[in-house]
Amino acid sequence: MDHLVLTVIAEDQPGLVECLAKCIAEHGGNWLESRMSRMAGQFAGILRVAVPAQAHADLSEALQQLEQQGIRVLVAQSGAEPERRWQMIQLQLVGNDRAGIVRDITQLLARHGVNLESLDTDVLPAPMTNELLFRADARLAVPSELSLDELQEHLETLADDLMVELKLQPAD
Incomplete structure (x- = not known):
């Protein structure tokens, strides 16, 4: 599984998270953790998902297509946690x-x-x-x-x- 970190921003409206969750699930992705909030009429969040390696590219493309619905998504590869105490x-x-x-x-x-x-x-x-x-x-x-x-x-x-x-x- 590939781990991705997604940053999401859109004008706030009902159904945004459902739309994002549906897109992730349709590509075999698993929603692992997230922090999301509404502020000044905008909805923003950051989340980590796991997706099968073979579905990574298709999921990234599908997430970019959400821009047509006013949902901007930035996709980044999950980084390694530092080896520090x-x-x-x-x-x-x-x-x-x-x-x-x-x-x-x-x-x-x-x-x-x-x-x-x-x-x-x-x-x-x-x-x-x-x-x-x-x-x-x-x-x-x-x-x-x-x-x-x-x-x-x-x-x-x-x-x-x-x-x-x-x-x-x-x-x-």
């Missing part, structure tokens, strides 16, 4: 919204070899003041050679500069 950590951050928060946090993480496994962000009004608050929840893969105390120290220094609150805890 990681500690999985959950990062929660809340602070007044301003441009550059994601850039500053991810820049620090990359500098220390931390891999961002998932990231969910929102900008919401604060309960009492209606000021806009930026909220982020991230799942991080921290290299085992990086001490969590050291990472915490670097993140706290940045959090003070950004005027945000952050919390690190072991991921589930």
